[in-house]
Amino acid sequence: MSPALQGLITIFIGVGGCLAYFYGSNIFLDKVLFPAKGIHAGRNINRANMVRPWLFLMPALLALGLYLAYPVVETFRLSLSERLPGGASQYVGFDNYRRMFAEDKFWEAMRNNLLWLLIVPAAATALGLLVAQLTDRIKWGSFAKSLIFMPMAISFVGAAVIFKLIYDARPADQNQIGILNALWLQFDGGFGSVLILRVLPALMFAGFAAVVGYAAYLVGRPIVKPAAHVVEGIALKLLRVVGAVLLSWVAVLSALNVIDSATLAMPYGEQQTWLTIPFWNNFFLMVVLIWIQTGFAMVILSAALRGIPEDTIEAAIIDGANPFQIFFKIKVPQIMNTIVVVWTTITIVVLKVFDIVFAMTNGQWETQVLANYMYDKLFRSNDWGVGSASAMIIMLLVTPILVWNVYNARKEMR
Amino acid sequence: MDNIAGTKSSLNWAVHISVVLLVVLWIFPTVGLFVSSFRTADQISTSGWWKALFPSEQSLTLRAADPDDFAVQQADGTWVVSGNLFEGGTEAEISRWGSSSREISAYAAGEAADLGDGESFAVEANGDYVWSSVDQPSGRGQRVFVTAVTPPEFTLENYDTVLGQGVVQSLLVYIVAAVIVGTVAGFSARSLRPDHTRSAVIVFGFGSLILLSVIFGLGTGQGGGQASDDMAKAFFNTLTVTIPATIIPITIAAFAAYALAWMDFPGRALLIAAIVGLLVVPLQLALIPLLRLHLEIGIGKGYLGVWLAHTGFGMPLAIYLLRNYMAGLPRDIIENARVDGATDFQIFTRIILPLSFPALASFAIFQFLWTWNDLLVALVFLIDSSGNTTVMTRQIVELLGTRGGNWEILATAAFVSISVPLIVFFAMQKYLVRGLLAGSVK
Numbered sequence: 001m002s003p004a005l006q007g008l009i010t011i012f013i014g015v016g017g018c019l020a021y022f023y024g025s026n027i028f029l030d031k032v033l034f035p036a037k038g039i040h041a042g043r044n045i046n047r048a049n050m051v052r053p054w055l056f057l058m059p060a061l062l063a064l065g066l067y068l069a070y071p072v073v074e075t076f077r078l079s080l081s082e083r084l085p086g087g088a089s090q091y092v093g094f095d096n097y098r099r100m101f102a103e104d105k106f107w108e109a110m111r112n113n114l115l116w117l118l119i120v121p122a123a124a125t126a127l128g129l130l131v132a133q134l135t136d137r138i139k140w141g142s143f144a145k146s147l148i149f150m151p152m153a154i155s156f157v158g159a160a161v162i163f164k165l166i167y168d169a170r171p172a173d174q175n176q177i178g179i180l181n182a183l184w185l186q187f188d189g190g191f192g193s194v195l196i197l198r199v200l201p202a203l204m205f206a207g208f209a210a211v212v213g214y215a216a217y218l219v220g221r222p223i224v225k226p227a228a229h230v231v232e233g234i235a236l237k238l239l240r241v242v243g244a245v246l247l248s249w250v251a252v253l254s255a256l257n258v259i260d261s262a263t264l265a266m267p268y269g270e271q272q273t274w275l276t277i278p279f280w281n282n283f284f285l286m287v288v289l290i291w292i293q294t295g296f297a298m299v300i301l302s303a304a305l306r307g308i309p310e311d312t313i314e315a316a317i318i319d320g321a322n323p324f325q326i327f328f329k330i331k332v333p334q335i336m337n338t339i340v341v342v343w344t345t346i347t348i349v350v351l352k353v354f355d356i357v358f359a360m361t362n363g364q365w366e367t368q369v370l371a372n373y374m375y376d377k378l379f380r381s382n383d384w385g386v387g388s389a390s391a392m393i394i395m396l397l398v399t400p401i402l403v404w405n406v407y408n409a410r411k412e413m414r
Numbered sequence: 415m416d417n418i419a420g421t422k423s424s425l426n427w428a429v430h431i432s433v434v435l436l437v438v439l440w441i442f443p444t445v446g447l448f449v450s451s452f453r454t455a456d457q458i459s460t461s462g463w464w465k466a467l468f469p470s471e472q473s474l475t476l477r478a479a480d481p482d483d484f485a486v487q488q489a490d491g492t493w494v495v496s497g498n499l500f501e502g503g504t505e506a507e508i509s510r511w512g513s514s515s516r517e518i519s520a521y522a523a524g525e526a527a528d529l530g531d532g533e534s535f536a537v538e539a540n541g542d543y544v545w546s547s548v549d550q551p552s553g554r555g556q557r558v559f560v561t562a563v564t565p566p567e568f569t570l571e572n573y574d575t576v577l578g579q580g581v582v583q584s585l586l587v588y589i590v591a592a593v594i595v596g597t598v599a600g601f602s603a604r605s606l607r608p609d610h611t612r613s614a615v616i617v618f619g620f621g622s623l624i625l626l627s628v629i630f631g632l633g634t635g636q637g638g639g640q641a642s643d644d645m646a647k648a649f650f651n652t653l654t655v656t657i658p659a660t661i662i663p664i665t666i667a668a669f670a671a672y673a674l675a676w677m678d679f680p681g682r683a684l685l686i687a688a689i690v691g692l693l694v695v696p697l698q699l700a701l702i703p704l705l706r707l708h709l710e711i712g713i714g715k716g717y718l719g720v721w722l723a724h725t726g727f728g729m730p731l732a733i734y735l736l737r738n739y740m741a742g743l744p745r746d747i748i749e750n751a752r753v754d755g756a757t758d759f760q761i762f763t764r765i766i767l768p769l770s771f772p773a774l775a776s777f778a779i780f781q782f783l784w785t786w787n788d789l790l791v792a793l794v795f796l797i798d799s800s801g802n803t804t805v806m807t808r809q810i811v812e813l814l815g816t817r818g819g820n821w822e823i824l825a826t827a828a829f830v831s832i833s834v835p836l837i838v839f840f841a842m843q844k845y846l847v848r849g850l851l852a853g854s855v856k
Binding site: 018078138144150157160179296354392395402406 | 698699787
């Protein structure tokens with residue numbers, strides 16, 4: 001049977017089956033099980049109404065339970081056991097985790113994932129905010145936005161091909177067909193090269209360090225000097241300490257990069273195979289995801305910017321605020337919630353990132369990430385124990401966001 | 415918005431320029447792929463695509479006509495072969511040329527070269543050549559290496575190779591025909607049933623497109639070799655995965671969303687919280703347990719498995735989006751219907767479902783884009799060792815591995831695979847944005 005025909009039949013059976021189930025079960029409930037007539041009419045109606053929601057929910061709950069809830073438990077069980085020849089399995093405690101922690105490749109994946117986590121959400125959110133703000137006040141803004149939003153529709157694999165073309169390298173005696181190498185060969189160590197390749201990155205790192213340092217200060221200040229009328233719980237205080245320490249660490253790292261980027265010896269005039277340069281190739285891969293996710297951040301932040309009450313901005317203008325003050329002191333604080341949402345959403349995407357690395361480097365040249373490491377373990381080495389263990393690590397990293405989302409959703413419902 | 419108080423920002427021009435720069439930066443990569451898919455392998459490997467729009471200087475290897483057939487003996491006894499190097503091919507302006515691969519630019523256009531053994535060769539800028547020899551020349555035609563400025567040139571060859579002969583051309587013709595039929599149908603519908611104009615355009619347009627493709631076929635039906643067979647097959651496989659995987663979760667989720675939005679039962683809040691939690695559970699966790707389950711209960715690797723998997727993975731977002739939308743519908747309508755004696759089933763199918771169309775469309779686009787672009791789920795649940803069920807994303811990864819250098823095939827294949835989501839994206843952007851806004855603000 002041709003798959004297309006099979007697909008049509010599946011649609012028919014799937015949709016028809018669902019409708020038949022819903023219709024049939026409702027009829028059964030009303031007419032046979034608890035008919036709304038006779039002496040018990042009232043009681044029956046009540047009972048039917050108690051059962052009915054579960055009829056409506058049943059297929060969805062089955063799908064959710066089987067495809068999302070059960071795997072969490074089962075993967076945890078698998079990560080604690082080892083496959084024996086013949087299909088049986090044996091409980092081995094945390095052996096798989098111990099083996100995984102002893103592997104260099106795992107720590108490389110962890111380090112890279114951390115880099116991705118730090119950079120991609122930050123860059124995508126910042127760029128999205130920038131575009132949203134810039135396009136907000138020009139006439140052709142919606143057209144510009146839809147073009148920047150477009151990469152959202154492109155698959156990670158398609159994007160990987162697009163960027164492989166950009167990073168392509170040809171032997172020295174041929175014309176470069178990758179734009180990045182063609183640009184790179186324009187630099188020769190002269191004044192322009194110093195300006196663009198040394199001064200500009202140094203300034204960018206310094207600016208980033210300043211912003212992160214300021215954020216660390218904002219997060220950490222209430223610990224030292226608590227605000228007069230705000231009482232914070234111990235958990236929040238702890239969170240503040242951790243946040244401040246992490247942020248200052250990032251700030252110090254990027255400040256150190258200022259010196260690095262200003263003194264780095266650069267191989268001018270030689271074509272580079274960008275994806276094989278250890279450490280830096282991670283950034284070339286991240287660019288792909290930033291390129292895709294900026295549109296997402298922009299759409300949501302743009303809607304949030306539109307939602308800001310106009311009188312707050314008017315008041316600021318009358319008080320003599322300049323455009324930058326309006327943006328940073330009036331607009332950004334009012335959409336902080338949305339920024340956090342965008343940030344966490346992109347963070348989740350980053351944690352699951354697989355296709356880009358799989359298609360572009362497949363984890364070679366020190367670009368491994370957790371999801372690809374896991375795929376490697378599962379389907380290449382056939383090591384289900386370690387594979388499940390690394391999947392549990394991804395789950396563990398997602399859990400804080402999961403808890404936060406659930407907490408917020410509950411708060412909203414009340 | 416900064417202009418509310420009457421001040422026009424002095425930074426206006428800077429804003430315009432930076433937005434232009436950002437937009438150019440953002441579409442540049444995609445344009446590169448698009449342009450490359452219309453260039454031949456030679457053009458792609460000799461010059462960057464950004465030069466494709468301008469005349470470019472290329473090194474070409476050409477050959478003079480076969481002397482056995484074309485040599486003509488002159489009155490003075492010498493033999494002459496003359497003609498044009500570009501015969502039947504592209505036109506170009508030759509600047510330098512040479513007769514050996516070590517010196518490809520030994521002579522300027524218009525110069526004559528002495529090849530030894532009484533042979534001489536002359537090439538003009540437009541490609542005309544005269545090859546004269548004292549003895550009768552034999553063997554193959556003289557090779558000539560030229561440096562020429564060729565005008566920009568684009569070709570549909572790659573699409574013929576990837577999709578099969580003439581597929582793109584016939585598709586383009588059918589689309590034009592479909593647009594005409596749709597417009598005519600729209601005009602006639604406007605005079606008969608003004609409220610059905612839009613649906614008439616869509617139905618007749620797509621109907622005629624499908625009808626034309628079925629009757630006349632796509633192209634000549636001849637494949638352009640291995641790549642074409644694989645890619646065309648992968649295209650239909652992707653379609654086969656996508657459509658059921660989009661429609662089935664919507665049906666299931668719509669009922670559940672209605673129950674969560676408008677029916678009162680104990681545990682409802684808990685369920686909603688659970689669904690919000692499941693939204694972010696990485697599907698990586700599900701790979702092994704479910705693959706094992708599928709193998710055990712006999713579904714194995716195949717379409718059924720991938721449909722089920724996509725249904726499960728799409729469910730939380732579907733329920734979440736639809737519930738949020740349905741909960742925002744006016745309470746009066748539903749309560750009036752209840753008072754009038756409508757059952758829950760009737761309220762759902764007659765009132766809620768039609769009113770929820772925007773949310774249904776939003777989710778449908780999400781799920782469509784996600785299933786079309788997916789690689790991981792297909793790799794794990796669908797593609798078996800026979801390779802008959804391969805999807806496009808997988809096929810492209812394969813091409814990246816085996817034909818890393820064949821940019822013309824790779825670019826074209828990638829562009830074919832992203833063109834469908836792009837069309838959906840630009841046609842239904844409104845719903846996509848709405849869905850994003852509803853789905854992410856938690």
